[in-house]
Every structure is written in C-alpha cells, then in structure tokens.
Amino acid sequence: MASVLDGTAIAQELQVQLKARTAQLKESFVDLAPTLAIVQVGDREDSAVYIRNKIKTGEAVGLVVRHVHLPHSTTEEDVIDAVQTLNNDPGVHGIIVQLPLDSEQPIDEATVLNTISPSKDTDGVHSFNAGELAKKGSGNPGLVPATPLGCLHLIDRTGVQIAGKHAVVVGRSNIVGRPMAQLLLRRDATVSVAHSQTADLPALVRSADILVVAIGKANFIQGDWIKPGAIVIDCGINAVPDATKKTGRRLVGDVDFAAAKDVASFITPVPGGVGPLTVAFVVANTLKCAEAVTHSGPWTLR
Amino acid sequence: MASVLDGTAIAQELQVQLKARTAQLKESFVDLAPTLAIVQVGDREDSAVYIRNKIKTGEAVGLVVRHVHLPHSTTEEDVIDAVQTLNNDPGVHGIIVQLPLDSEQPIDEATVLNTISPSKDTDGVHSFNAGELAKKGSGNPGLVPATPLGCLHLIDRTGVQIAGKHAVVVGRSNIVGRPMAQLLLRRDATVSVAHSQTADLPALVRSADILVVAIGKANFIQGDWIKPGAIVIDCGINAVPDATKKTGRRLVGDVDFAAAKDVASFITPVPGGVGPLTVAFVVANTLKCAEAVTHSGPWTLR
Numbered sequence: 001m002a003s004v005l006d007g008t009a010i011a012q013e014l015q016v017q018l019k020a021r022t023a024q025l026k027e028s029f030v031d032l033a034p035t036l037a038i039v040q041v042g043d044r045e046d047s048a049v050y051i052r053n054k055i056k057t058g059e060a061v062g063l064v065v066r067h068v069h070l071p072h073s074t075t076e077e078d079v080i081d082a083v084q085t086l087n088n089d090p091g092v093h094g095i096i097v098q099l100p101l102d103s104e105q106p107i108d109e110a111t112v113l114n115t116i117s118p119s120k121d122t123d124g125v126h127s128f129n130a131g132e133l134a135k136k137g138s139g140n141p142g143l144v145p146a147t148p149l150g151c152l153h154l155i156d157r158t159g160v161q162i163a164g165k166h167a168v169v170v171g172r173s174n175i176v177g178r179p180m181a182q183l184l185l186r187r188d189a190t191v192s193v194a195h196s197q198t199a200d201l202p203a204l205v206r207s208a209d210i211l212v213v214a215i216g217k218a219n220f221i222q223g224d225w226i227k228p229g230a231i232v233i234d235c236g237i238n239a240v241p242d243a244t245k246k247t248g249r250r251l252v253g254d255v256d257f258a259a260a261k262d263v264a265s266f267i268t269p270v271p272g273g274v275g276p277l278t279v280a281f282v283v284a285n286t287l288k289c290a291e292a293v294t295h296s297g298p299w300t301l302r
Numbered sequence: 303m304a305s306v307l308d309g310t311a312i313a314q315e316l317q318v319q320l321k322a323r324t325a326q327l328k329e330s331f332v333d334l335a336p337t338l339a340i341v342q343v344g345d346r347e348d349s350a351v352y353i354r355n356k357i358k359t360g361e362a363v364g365l366v367v368r369h370v371h372l373p374h375s376t377t378e379e380d381v382i383d384a385v386q387t388l389n390n391d392p393g394v395h396g397i398i399v400q401l402p403l404d405s406e407q408p409i410d411e412a413t414v415l416n417t418i419s420p421s422k423d424t425d426g427v428h429s430f431n432a433g434e435l436a437k438k439g440s441g442n443p444g445l446v447p448a449t450p451l452g453c454l455h456l457i458d459r460t461g462v463q464i465a466g467k468h469a470v471v472v473g474r475s476n477i478v479g480r481p482m483a484q485l486l487l488r489r490d491a492t493v494s495v496a497h498s499q500t501a502d503l504p505a506l507v508r509s510a511d512i513l514v515v516a517i518g519k520a521n522f523i524q525g526d527w528i529k530p531g532a533i534v535i536d537c538g539i540n541a542v543p544d545a546t547k548k549t550g551r552r553l554v555g556d557v558d559f560a561a562a563k564d565v566a567s568f569i570t571p572v573p574g575g576v577g578p579l580t581v582a583f584v585v586a587n588t589l590k591c592a593e594a595v596t597h598s599g600p601w602t603l604r
C-alpha cells in the first residue's frame with residue numbers, strides 16, 4: 001500500500017519558505033516589489049482558474065501579480081507588443097504567457113514564447129532556457145517549467161535516490177514531459193520518454209522505478225502496469241462525470257489511482273498532488289527572477 | 303548477419319549534393335562566398351586532425367574555411383573576442399569552436415559557446431539552438447550538432463521506420479547523446495538515454511530496436527547485448543594498440559563490431575561509419591547558415 005504524497009501540505013510548507021524569502025528580499029531592497037505579469041488572450045474558463053490560483057498564491061507570498069488580459073481579437077503582433085512592453089519594464093520580474101492563446105487570429109505560440117526575455121521567463125519556455133536545461137551542466141539550470149520542478153520536489157520528498165533508477169516519463173509536452181525527462185537525466189536516472197506512438201506502453205511502464213505521467217487521459221495508466229514499489233507521479237487533470245457532485249463532475253488523474261496505490265511505494269493523488277506544487281514553483285521561479293536582478297542574473301542572453 | 307552501413311560511400315554521395323548546392327548558391331548570389339570559421343585554442347593533435355578533415359571536405363565542396371588558431375595562453379576574454387569578431391563579420395556564415403579548449407587559462411566552455419551567434423552556430427551548441435531542438439515542434443529544428451544528424455541519416459538509409467521503435471542512446475554528451483535522443487524523439491521513437499550511472503546497461507541495450515552508442519570506450523558493448531535484428535550505430539572513436547600497424551595502433555568503436563554484426567540487421571563500422579557523415583553534416587550546416595542569410599533565416603534571436 002503506497003504512501004500518498006500530500007501535495008497540498010508540501011506546497012503549504014514551500015509557501016511559508018517563499019514568503020520568508022520574499023520578505024527578506026524586500027527588506028534588503030526596499031524599492032523592489034517582486035512582480036509577476038500574466039498575459040492572457042481570450043476568456044477560457046480553465047485558464048481563468050489557473051490564473052486565479054497563481055494570483056492568489058503569488059499575493060499570499062508577497063508578490064505583486066499583474067493580469068494583462070487581452071481580448072479574443074488579439075493579433076500575434078499585439079501579444080508580442082504586450083510581452084515586449086513587459087520585457088522593457090524594470091518593475092516586472094517574471095512574465096507568463098498563459099497557454100493556450102485563445103484568439104480568433106492566427107498566433108504562432110513558439111514565436112510569442114521566444115519573445116519573452118529569457119531572464120524574465122518564469123515558465124522556462126524560451127528556447128534559450130529550454131536549451132540550458134537540455135545541455136549537460138554542473139550546477140543548477142536556469143528557469144525550468146514549474147510542473148516538472150514540482151514533480152521532482154515530490155520525488156525528492158520520498159527520500160529515494162534517483163541516480164541509477166529507471167525513470168519513465170509518459171507524455172512529451174514542452175511544459176511537462178520534455179523538461180521532466182531533462183531534470184531526471186541531470187539527476188542521473190536512466191530516462192525513457194513515451195508518448196502516443198509508443199508501441200508497448202504497459203511493458204515500458206512495468207520497468208519504471210519512477211513513473212511520471214502527463215498525458216491528459218483519465219485513469220489511463222492501469223494498476224497492473226505499475227512495477228511493485230515504484231514511485232508514481234500523476235500530473236493529469238481530467239474532469240469526469242460524477243452525478244454525486246453538485247457540479248456533475250470531478251477531477252481525476254492519468255493513473256488509475258485506486259488500483260495503482262496498492263502496488264506503488266509512493267503515489268500522488270489528483271487533486272492535491274502535483275497541482276499545488278506547480279503553483280508554488282511558479283512563485284519560486286518569479287522570486288528567482290527578482291533575486292537575479294539584485295545580483296547579476298545568470299540568465300542574461302549575451 | 304548485418305548489412306554494414308558504408309559511411310564513407312554515403313558521405314561521398316552527400317558531398318556531391320552539397321557541392322551542387324554550394325555552386326547553385328554562388329551562382330544565385332555572385333558576391334557570396336559561403337565561409338566557415340573554425341576557432342582552435344592550443345595544439346591538440348586530435349583537434350588538428352578533425353580540423354584538417356573539415357577544411358578538406360569544406361574546400362572540396364566549395365566553402366571557404368578559415369582556421370583561427372589561438373595559442374595555449376589564450377584567456378576566456380580572448381576567445382570571446384575572437385568569436386564576437388566572427389559574429390560581426392558578414393563574410394562569415396558558420397562558426398565552430400573546436401573542443402576541448404586547450405588553454406593554460408581557465409575558460410568556461412559553456413560561456414564561450416553561448417557567445418556564438420545562434421544563426422552562425424554550425425555545431426548547434428548555443429543554448430538557443432539546443433532549446434529549439436529540445437522543444438516539440440512541427441517542421442525542422444534549426445542548427446543541430448552534426449554527429450547526431452549523421453547518425454539519423456544512416457538510420458534513415460536502412461529504410462526502417464523509426465516511429466514507434468524503442469531507441470536506446472548510450473552516452474549523453476551535448477554534441478552526440480543528448481541531441482541524438484531529441485532527434486529520435488522528434489521522429490516518434492520511444493527514447494531511452496543511458497550513461498555511466500545506468501544500473502543494468504545490458505538489459506536496456508537488449509530492448510533496443512535502434513541502438514546509438516557514444517561513450518568513448520573501446521568495444522564496450524558486447525555482441526550478446528544486442529537485440530537480434532537491431533540497428534546499431536557506433537559513434538565511438540577509440541585507439542587501441544595494434545602491433546601489426548605501422549603506427550602501433552588502430553581505431554575501434556564502442557561496440558564489439560565482430561560479435562555485434564552477427565546479431566544486428568544493420569551496423570556501422572569504425573572507421574568509415576559515423577565519422578565521414580559528421581564531416582558532411584558540418585558542411586551541410588554551414589551551407590544552411592549561408593543559405594539562411596540570403597532569405598531571412600529562421601535562427602535569428604529575437
């Protein structure tokens with residue numbers, strides 16, 4: 001029977017530390033108001049929820065959070081202008097472009113993300129930061145997407161050594177799967193990346209000492225695919241119908257939690273697993289950007 | 303019994319195509335002399351051999367190759383200055399900083415590589431280019447290190463479909479293992495990366511439909527580790543003593559070729575496998591940089 005990793009409690013601990021770090025930064029630099037700007041295009045309901053969470057946690061920690069809300073008619077040029085204005089504003093330390101960009105105009109997402117100043121790139125989505133993470137390196141990488149940082153933190157909380165273990169990452173998005181694989185490789189795991197084209201996913205999952213899943217398919221990973229004693233980190237957030245709830249739905253992960261928890265050594269629940277950690281690391285990354293301004297930050301593009 | 307992939311012959315074919323492409327570029331832009339600059343620090347024998355090869359092949363194809371040779375006493379500032387001079391020179395299209403930097407002064411390699419203009423980064427070693435490769439993307443990535451491009455070309459020459467196959471990359475350097483894994487992932491292989499901390503390398507290798515090895519250990523991968531029918535790409539270049547040779551040594555790969563060729567479906571020899579492809583793709587990358595100047599290149603940093 002697995003220990004359930006309590007993401008909510010762990011994120012609260014982190015929040016206390018982040019609050020102290022923010023207070024210290026403000027005490028040392030009285031003119032500094034560490035600020036995160038979130039650019040949203042359109043009016044997606046799910047984006048609104050995520051942004052509200054970031055604002056709430058950011059403000060609780062002591063950050064200023066600016067919500068730059070652009071209409072559904074926004075063009076690529078408009079978003080780029082908005083980002084560049086934030087790049088040039090010394091009062092803004094971190095910038096998030098909330099995805100997906102919900103516009104009736106064609107907008108090339110990759111172009112917009114590469115417009116963010118790499119030193120203000122809270123989400124670690126600029127190619128420079130993705131490359132710093134992808135390259136072998138002693139020491140810490142620069143700015144890394146928050147969700148994989150959260151997953152790594154949860155794995156570390158188990159006390160299990162990562163080096164030498166077989167880590168399997170299912171999913172290969174730019175904000176979860178791919179950077180997760182890089183983080184685990186930097187920590188000396190043997191890393192496999194699976195996706196929708198993988199031939200025999202159950203067999204690969206069965207060989208995983210550490211399993212991180214981010215595919216967006218409710219309860220997809222079966223309990224009998226899990227290697228006994230594995231660490232299971234479930235990033236999935238999927239709404240399924242549930243007549244017993246007032247909203248008529250509830251959230252589940254990508255892993256069949258009930259079955260997997262009988263086999264795994266550690267497992268994250270959904271909700272209350274990876275989600276709260278993601279928000280904590282968004283705040284941590286913003287603080288890192290603000291702290292870097294007061295020294296000479298390592299993320300300045302040459 | 304495996305088919306032996308003849309890297310020398312395949313590279314010669316590519317060279318004919320590259321020569322034609324170079325001639326066409328020069329015909330269309332009469333003032334353009336596609337130019338590669340190679341910066342070398344110190345006097346390492348092996349670096350001299352690699353640089354000679356690049357000059358020879360580059361010139362055979364019709365490129366101008368400048369060798370910028372700096373002394374063993376070169377400082378980090380000196381190398382950075384040299385690179386920036388080349389960045390600012392419109393007559394230079396591609397820049398290679400030959401590694402390792404052989405100086406008596408401390409030089410941070412990563413800093414030097416990130417000084418190269420991303421649009422002139424023939425070796426694909428700037429973090430921006432590494433990030434473009436590491437991020438999911440439709441279409442081609444920008445500038446990618448030549449050795450993994452050569453390996454991928456060899457795999458494609460087998461005619462075997464990559465998508466869905468299990469590809470195992472042994473080694474995780476910035477110029478071979480890591481970008482190789484990215485290229486295979488972009489082609490929809492399920493990709494595993496192994497290294498010196500991998501717990502059970504033979505077992506992992508046995509599960510590989512496609513095996514790429516780049517570890518620098520003579521004949522390390524045993525024949526009975528190879529899955530029957532696997533494609534085996536051996537990047538290793540290792541000198542071993544051989545009394546029958548005038549030089550007293552000969553070159554072997556990282557795979558026990560004699561044993562592996564009885565099990566694999568396709569295999570590369572050493573020498574004459576990956577090596578010649580690497581040089582061909584150095585030339586191809588330089589040409590890509592020169593061609594990009596004549597349109598608006600996709601690799602300009604914003």
Ligand SMILES: NC(=O)C1=CN([C@@H]2O[C@H](COP(=O)(O)OP(=O)(O)OC[C@H]3O[C@@H](n4cnc5c(N)ncnc54)[C@H](OP(=O)(O)O)[C@@H]3O)[C@@H](O)[C@H]2O)C=CC1
Nearest residue numbers: 147171172173176195196214215216235236237274275278
């Ligand atoms: N907890 C948090 O804070 C966060 C949670 N999430 C959640 O994580 C999940 C994944 O999101 P995201 O990373 O953005 O993923 P994407 O939706 O961008 O990509 C999904 C990935 O899963 C792969 N995949 C889809 N179906 C299968 C399958 N049947 N077998 C194996 N792989 C499959 C896809 O493969 P292919 O590449 O071949 O298409 C793709 O790589 C979602 O539920 C999302 O809500 C995301 C971000 C933050």
Ligand SMILES: NC(=O)C1=CN([C@@H]2O[C@H](COP(=O)(O)OP(=O)(O)OC[C@H]3O[C@@H](n4cnc5c(N)ncnc54)[C@H](OP(=O)(O)O)[C@@H]3O)[C@@H](O)[C@H]2O)C=CC1
Nearest residue numbers: 473474475478497498499516517518537538539576577580
């Ligand atoms: N054909 C060509 O044109 C080229 C050939 N090469 C050759 O390729 C080989 C590798 O070079 P390069 O990529 O620069 O590699 P590096 O020397 O930079 O790194 C070697 C890699 O191999 C891993 N490794 C070392 N020992 C073992 C082991 N026992 N089991 C598993 N993994 C191991 C290391 O792991 P860890 O990270 O844990 O230390 C490391 O990732 C060399 O022989 C080199 O000469 C290189 C470039 C071009």
